[in-house]
Amino acid sequence: MSDTGQHSHDHTPRPDQDGPPSYYQAMETAVRELLIERGVVTAEEVRAAVEAMDARGPAQGARVVARAWSDPAFKARLLKDGSAACAELGIDMGPTHLVVVENGEKLHNVIVCTLCSCYPRFLIGLPPDWYKARAYRSRVVREPRAVLGEFGTEIPDDWEVRVHDSTADMRYMVLPRRPEGTEGWSEAQLAGLVTRDCMIGVTLPKAP
Template identity: 60%
Template sequence: MSNPARAESIAQLERLVAALLAKGVVSEAELAAQQASTDRASPETGARMVARAWLDPEWRAMMLKNGTAAAEAMGVSMAGAPPLGVLEDTAKRHHVIVCTLCSCYPRAVLGYPPHWYKSFSYRSRVVREPRAVMAEWGSPVADDVELRVVDSTADYRWMVLPLRPAGTEGWTEDQLAALVTRDVLVGVALPKLPA
């Protein structure tokens, strides 16, 4: 899936788009709007949501109760998108997200999935040996922490609300958001302070 698109795949896509346009299922304008919205989405949105949750208990409660509403409040259009769920880490629980069946990913708040997320090795290994995968990513999980592997198999999309790292007292939302990378939002890494 990291290979460049083949000519026959492109031709097939063009025939599909032509058929959908001819049948009136979608319009050129709708396709362009969806493309623009997909291109605009980025992990900065998810990072901003997390930073706000670390600072504002009311926002945190709302985001955990209804991730879709929280994304909408960030200016993301969730109409037609799958509902978003936010999984709360604690001192004794960490979440990591995978889609073993395909590549379901919270694109509305994280943008395009990275290639590794769609790879057979990540998808097959993280459910079997999540601790080994976390250790290889440089974020080993302590023995007394429950690791929850969330297999995104159906209609929800998930992101992680990680623990706020110690040593960030008094930090601004911008400073905190900078700690929350795409990998942190998927749960394969934990937020780390700059060395």
């Protein structure tokens, strides 16, 4: 850019998306305003709840995975009752019934909610947009290997691919296999290898 601040390429303005609110947007606004007007909640409480939801990320899930990699007894409890094992680590799962599915030597797990967008938010934060998209939801149950390939995850032919569809009250998290070359690592170091996508099951943790 020149000193005068001028530059020559075009900026086509992107249109604002400020059409009329949708049915559900209008309903949300109406209910929220009524609740505030009647003194049931305050605007500040609504704002703080949204902030808390937005602040959730995959760090809690990564801690759980790192502990499971480090402590076989914890892993056994986690696979038996995911929510109870997370409570041991001080993680409040709210009303969530967590089922942890473990990748095996030749077994790969991946999660989806074909009906909507159920997701273990308490552990790994808000779902990415692609998780909620019809393309992922409809295709990963039908051609999981092709979808995984589009994420750069090629599952060998002699492995089993198992898709978990969260259709009702359970929520799922994938427990990946601990990468080679991490012997002697601390839980904090191990947690650094565990990403959101590993816990959804669309990729694998990268070996150091």
